[in-house]
Amino acid sequence: MFDFGIWTSEFNRFLLGTGMAEWLAVLIECIIIAVLVLGAYTVLALFYILYERKLCAWFQCRLGPMRVGKWGLLQVFADMFKILIKELIELKGTDKFLFKLAPYLVITSSVVMLACLPWGRGLQIIDYNIGIFFVLAVSSVGVLGILLAGWSSNNKYTLIGAMRSGAQMVSYELSLGLAILTIVVFAGTLNINELVMQQDKAWFIFRGHIPAIIAFIIYVIAATAETNRGPFDLPEAEHELTAGYHTEYSGIHFGFFYLAEYLNLFIVSGIATLMFLGGWMPLHVPGWDGFNAVMNWIPSIVWFVGKAFFISYVIIWFKWTFPRVRIDQMLAFEWKYLMPFSLANLILMAVFVALGWHF
Amino acid sequence: MNLLCSISNAELSITAAITGIGLVFAALLIAKLISPKSYSLRKAEPYECGIPTRGHSMIQFKAGYYIFAILFLLFDVEVVFLYPWSVVMRGMGPQGLLCIGIFMFVLVLGLAYAWKKGALKWD
Numbered sequence: 001m002f003d004f005g006i007w008t009s010e011f012n013r014f015l016l017g018t019g020m021a022e023w024l025a026v027l028i029e030c031i032i033i034a035v036l037v038l039g040a041y042t043v044l045a046l047f048y049i050l051y052e053r054k055l056c057a058w059f060q061c062r063l064g065p066m067r068v069g070k071w072g073l074l075q076v077f078a079d080m081f082k083i084l085i086k087e088l089i090e091l092k093g094t095d096k097f098l099f100k101l102a103p104y105l106v107i108t109s110s111v112v113m114l115a116c117l118p119w120g121r122g123l124q125i126i127d128y129n130i131g132i133f134f135v136l137a138v139s140s141v142g143v144l145g146i147l148l149a150g151w152s153s154n155n156k157y158t159l160i161g162a163m164r165s166g167a168q169m170v171s172y173e174l175s176l177g178l179a180i181l182t183i184v185v186f187a188g189t190l191n192i193n194e195l196v197m198q199q200d201k202a203w204f205i206f207r208g209h210i211p212a213i214i215a216f217i218i219y220v221i222a223a224t225a226e227t228n229r230g231p232f233d234l235p236e237a238e239h240e241l242t243a244g245y246h247t248e249y250s251g252i253h254f255g256f257f258y259l260a261e262y263l264n265l266f267i268v269s270g271i272a273t274l275m276f277l278g279g280w281m282p283l284h285v286p287g288w289d290g291f292n293a294v295m296n297w298i299p300s301i302v303w304f305v306g307k308a309f310f311i312s313y314v315i316i317w318f319k320w321t322f323p324r325v326r327i328d329q330m331l332a333f334e335w336k337y338l339m340p341f342s343l344a345n346l347i348l349m350a351v352f353v354a355l356g357w358h359f
Numbered sequence: 360m361n362l363l364c365s366i367s368n369a370e371l372s373i374t375a376a377i378t379g380i381g382l383v384f385a386a387l388l389i390a391k392l393i394s395p396k397s398y399s400l401r402k403a404e405p406y407e408c409g410i411p412t413r414g415h416s417m418i419q420f421k422a423g424y425y426i427f428a429i430l431f432l433l434f435d436v437e438v439v440f441l442y443p444w445s446v447v448m449r450g451m452g453p454q455g456l457l458c459i460g461i462f463m464f465v466l467v468l469g470l471a472y473a474w475k476k477g478a479l480k481w482d
Contacts, residue, residue: 332481
């Protein structure tokens with residue numbers, strides 16, 4: 001496996017070797033990181049908009065966007081430019097400060113989470129020793145942005161949408177956290193890099209077998225709800241709430257929520273990849289040395305992005321297959337089924353770890 | 360393993376946060392510069408169903424959500440307690456299992472109580 005850390009540490013040595021002050025070197029590196037994160041954010045958002053539109057079209061036996069560019073590849077650029085030149089409508093009666101603050105919170109939380117993901121060997125920006133806990137903590141800030149957006153808009157639809165979204169996101173955050181905890185019990189660490197390194201022999205979903213597979217299923221369901229997607233897209237149920245919490249936002253203001261939604265889809269897929277499917281670690285089977293060597297030829301970043309796109313595909317598939325649930329069904333599903341199941345699953349995993357019934 | 364070893368994680372987190380803020384700020388600035396502007400009283404009204412909106416919208420609303428929020432608070436604090444346990448669980452073995460078993464038992468009792476009282480019912 002090629003270690004991208006060689007490039008970065010070489011660059012660091014080069015900067016310090018030119019004799020500049022250390023704070024200047026740190027500043028330059030921070031700016032380069034900011035540019036990289038911004039680039040990744042934009043490219044992913046554009047890719048995901050096209051990905052979802054194409055997939056949804058194929059599920060419905062359509063072709064999707066085809067006119068702009070080859071196979072409609074340039075459609076997203078046209079869309080983004082159009083959204084940029086739309087008027088930002090100022091409404092009366094809104095809470096101006098909160099109304100403008102909400103997109104900042106939503107976007108910032110998704111950018112910080114994106115920076116925590118392990119993209120490849122040595123390609124990780126933020127690496128706390130409590131990494132995965134940090135990611136979950138930052139994801140809660142996004143909920144705040146959505147609640148503020150709904151509250152400050154002075155509109156009944158947005159208020160109901162925001163309340164639903166808040167209830168849904170805080171409820172499913174529990175099962176999400178418990179599913180992640182199940183793997184943390186197994187791995188014994190919260191550090192993202194160590195979590196990936198431990199899946200060197202085989203991915204956690206194979207090593208932890210039964211409890212890990214249950215946790216994976218719970219995680220995917222909870223992640224679908226966390227991103228306000230699929231059968232759980234009540235906060236923006238079009239037929240009852242027009243667009244939910246972002247009804248009153250126009251132009252690029254609306255675009256921020258749109259971008260953050262797609263980025264959150266990528267981030268939850270990335271965390272699923274990291275916790276269950278080995279992060280950037282290639283598919284390794286103990287004993288099959290030739291096979292493992294072949295798998296190591298595929299670059300780590302391709303593994304990570306490929307697995308994340310696969311999980312996103314599954315979540316998009318949910319959205320275009322299942323009908324929307326009602327709010328009482330959704331909350332009852334979380335509190336009466338998913339939560340008790342994930343608690344029981346956590347205990348099951350603890351028993352398996354204590355007795356050594358795993359690989 | 361950081362991307363660059365000489366920068367602390369806190370600095371990197373702040374960089375990422377500033378990147379997010381900068382993205383929103385820059386995009387808003389561009390949109391302000393190139394987008395058209397107009398104002399009319401009708402346009403500034405909330406988008407509801409066509410007739411003028413009645414009353415204020417920032418109101419106290421639906422106690423059902425409030426109960427779920429309280430329950431969430433309870434269980435989220437529990438999950439926070441579980442994090443340190445989960446990291447050391449492997450080293451503690453059966454003893455760790457026993458400790459968390461008692462903790463979980465009390466919590467599941469709480470959930471069962473809320474369930475029995477009908478707090479999980481939506482009406």
